[in-house]
Amino acid sequence: MAFDTAPRPVLEPRDAPLPARADLVIIGGGVIGLAVAYNLARRGHSDIVVLEKGYLASGASGRNGGGVRQQWATEINIRLMRESVELCRSFAHDLGINVWFRQGGYLFLARTPGETARLTKNLALQNRCGVPTRMLSPAEAQVIVPELDVTGIHAACFNPSDGILFPWPFLWGYAQGAIKYGARVFTFATVTGLEPDDGGRKGYSVVTSRGTIHARRVLNAAGAWSPELARLIGVELPNRPVRHEICSSEPLKPFLGPMVSLLATGLYVSQSMRGEIVGGVTLPREASTLDMGSSLKFLATYSRQLCRLMPALADLKILRQWAGPYDVTSDGNPILGEPPGRPNFYLACGFVGHGFMMAPVIGKLYAEWLAGGDRHEIFDRCRLDRFDAPGGVEPLAREDFIIG
Ligand SMILES: Cc1cc2nc3c(=O)[nH]c(=O)nc-3n(C[C@H](O)[C@H](O)[C@H](O)COP(=O)(O)OP(=O)(O)OC[C@H]3O[C@@H](n4cnc5c(N)ncnc54)[C@H](O)[C@@H]3O)c2cc1C
Structure with missing residues (x-):
């Protein structure tokens, strides 16, 4: 070679x-x-x-x-x-x-009929533009990510x-x-x-x-x-700049195919090619700032929501936490x-x-x-x-x- x-x-x-x-x-x-x-x-x-x-x-x-x-x-x-x-x-x-x-x-999860309607409307436009997004039932979403607890999930949409x-x-x-x-x-x-x-x-x-x-x-x-x-x-x-926090975990064996996101809370989580679970969540709007510090509030909110959505991750160890600016x-x-x-x-x-x-x-x-x-x-x-x-x-x- x-x-x-x-x-x-x-x-x-x-x-x-x-x-x-x-x-x-x-x-x-x-x-x-x-x-x-x-x-x-x-x-x-x-x-x-x-x-x-x-x-x-x-x-x-x-x-x-x-x-x-x-x-x-x-x-x-x-x-x-x-x-x-x-x-x-x-x-x-x-x-x-x-x-x-x-x-x-990317797998988006809706908890309410209103969120489902929003996904359905976007999906029609995406399909017209040639993106093969499709709606899924909670059970179908679980086929893609078996670790999901779909209690309270109304519908999902997925584009491979x-x-x-x-x-x-x-x-x-x-x-x-x-x-x-x-x-x-x-x-x-x-x-x-x-x-x-x-x-x-x-x-x-x-x-x-x-x-x-x-x-x-x-x-x-x-x-x-x-x-x-x-x-x-x-x-x-x-x-204006708005601080957004994010974190990554110890590496796990590959198991999570898509980026998963819960519309209601802005939780998103994916697994990198190196095995880390990388994700974040929306915190109530902060004042505009260029401060890039990290908070315990973020870590607690993210951990609670992630464990609820994927209980199998309850023992996951977070290794790094950081923040960056959304330029809104x-x-x-x-x-x-x-x-x-x-x-x-x-x-x-x-x-x-x-x-x-x-x-x-x-x-x-x-x-x-x-x-x-x-x-x-x-x-x-x-x-x-x-x-x-x-x-x-x-x-x-x-x-x-x-x-x-
Ligand atoms: C937590 C988080 C998660 C995100 N997730 C995603 C995602 O999944 N997908 C996605 O597409 N986007 C995501 N984004 C958004 C994405 O990161 C940004 O939109 C993108 O990186 C913006 O790039 P940029 O080049 O405009 O800005 P930057 O990467 O911020 O680059 C601007 C550069 O300008 C430099 N600079 C500033 N002032 C001066 C100066 N006076 N002189 C010289 N240099 C200067 C700065 O140092 C900086 O490096 C995320 C952002 C955050 C914070």
Whole structure:
């Protein structure tokens, strides 16, 4: 067997000077920023600098559940996530890294007729978009996950082609791919200032903890921190950070095929390819915060609900608990494109709790547009001004099928 012995592309050293200029500076080395960098560099537009204030995966992209699903309530999200799933399937091959992608499906459980009606309505739309979701009785759900206690469960729905992946190598894959095609990725480089040149028409001076770089174009992909960055040039963004907690257990023998989620409480649980049980639950709304601490309240709520749903897990040992920010918008959709009055400044933020699964397709579509190609309708429909000046292109319908 022949092994690939080529040296791996590497991040810039911690003491490397920033270049004086770049065509595009991407602020934020999360999955969104790196997906755009990779897709654009691959198209030959490689004069790109990615600036990340911490280590790669220090933001939400390194703290999430790795779920990738096509069961959504709006047509555009179903169609986009179908494409993302396809891109996840070929990711290991295309990027040369194992992301532990496993399509075990997503199983949603309803406790009330109202929740069942919601699932049935979404399912009809999903089926029309080619996603093979089907309704199940509680007994049928138990065939898929025999460990479930289905007491009080009214109905379920299941799509076998949804899946989970391991987020970190996904990020590393995009970073390595971007660097391989000529982009430069600087970690521990914090953006502290943005100075428009001729109102942005001639670009921006991006001031960082490691020097200043002049960018013809800037992409704000700073996730939950994006409002801070936009404010540097007088743009107010409405997205706000909300802490979400999550935990993972000791590894168990593989037994749990799908990601299981209980609609009533926002409980979700899956088993990683390494055997860990990874899951979270909705806590009553917290104040908006960038605090990433962990709480006992979360652990107690999660444990109680998980043991009720799967009593066989009562002796499970939790090994790690952490938190990350959901980057929340009022309609559940991201904020994309140029804000009014700020040419050459692009937004890619507000991905709530599903930015990881959107990244493959959004990275591709953004790169197509920034490379001078087609501009997908989502860039008009997810514009910043949809929040205060409805009109023009119809904004996206509210996406309310959000877990956690
Ligand atoms: C607990 C939890 C579970 C989740 N589960 C899922 C899931 O199952 N599936 C899914 O699709 N999504 C999930 N998500 C959501 C998903 O993680 C995010 O939507 C996605 O990672 C957002 O990526 P991003 O690149 O926009 O932001 P981030 O990954 O947060 O990246 C933004 C980066 O910008 C950097 N930055 C900030 N300020 C500056 C600055 N001034 N200078 C330089 N860099 C800066 C930050 O350090 C950060 O690394 C979950 C999120 C959480 C918290």
